[in-house]
Amino acid sequence: MADVKAEVKTEAGKRKRASKKEEVKAPIVKKKVRPSREKYFAKYDEKKKALANGTLKKIPSKKPKQNLLSGTATWKVVYKSGTWRFVHKPTENKLLSKAAATAKAEGKPLVITPKKKSIIVKPIKGEKNGGTREVHTVKRKAYYATMKTPKKHRSRGLFKNHKRNTRSSLTPGTVVILLTGIHKGKRAVLLKTLDTGLLLITGPFILNSIPLRRVHQGHVIATKTKLDISSVQIPEEVDDKYFKRILLKKKPKKGDSSKILFVQKNKTYRPTEKRKSDQKLVDKQILDILKKHPDRKTFLMYLASTFGLKSNQYPHRMQF
């Protein structure tokens, strides 16, 4: 019985194991066992017999176990990702051999840079000066017990690199009520969230003239109604760059007076052909899904209609 427990090959364990073996061997009478442990021991006996018969083969463990806590071990205990772990610590010899091997492979001579000493002992001339003095190679930090150490602030990085979170209620396919902009009050379908955290929506355009558009999640009410738009394929080009604003007119140069003389027509925004085709492609897929909806007719009317509050309705008390 003791054999099982003493499988861990620690030095201390070995000693214990040896002492226990002697104890067990000496008295032939079996030790009394708790009834709750009987099953466990029976199982073990069976296993032992099977091993003796040769029906069961012992699987040799791949690596010899190390005493991780002993000083000679090439391991160290390190606090890593929430728990204390044993981490491999290469010895100095090993590091050297590794460096030598790489140097050999590269065909370069092995250069060993000696460790920089943190303290150098220098002699002092003159009598009664103690003979030597210690010089720190690296200047130590000033320490005043009463001084408050400045706190380190965690840098959050650039705004564009911040992590974006969208509300859990805003999943692809949710019908969304727009609250700001020219399309305010209209209902649209959420397609996905873009890298900048903005939502990509579409009317569809035929129903309520909302094109493929980005909206901030703060300017939107998410409703319970959801469409399964997993089958919808949005063109890959549609990302944040796709919606970048194009300057309509350039400012005339200072010396160039000829352009100012003529009254220029105000250019207005016109969607490109590419945008139009993308719009059609996405809207067609969504309309196909809408047509399969059990409340098809009402749903189409719903998306075409605008949201409004009655006199006795309070948005904070309502459910969407």
Add this chain to the structure above:
Amino acid sequence: MPFKRFVETGRVVYVVEGPYKGKICCIVDCIDQKTVLVDGPESGVPRSKMRISQIHLTKFKVNFPYNGSTRTVRQAWIKSDLSNLWIKSRWAEKAANREKRASLGDFERFKLKRARRIRNKIRTNVYQALFNKTYCPKKKVVKKPKEEVKAE
């Protein structure tokens, strides 16, 4: 008109405020002028004190002795079939409807609006037809089919 509903043991009460809002329970004992000991073993209201302002009195009353234990309250509750009586009452019906209406989503609200619009249209048509028939019989009126009356 004399009062008919009193704050008394056995009076069934509708909770309007607090965590047990919308549930009914029985008054077991009066603690003082403002508070009352209340128990609702079958409705999920634990035996506790409650302000009378949190409570609305119903027409129902359950018979059990004053200061009765939860067990006796439950027995009396089941014996009088209070849960069923409450559900059937107009008050409970209205409360349930109110809750249902509050829990409607945006799309459901839209559907309701549309259904009401259709219903009202049918109703006004029928009304107009009847009105014309009785008060302006000279005019020729297109009769609406009878089915629509049923749909009302």
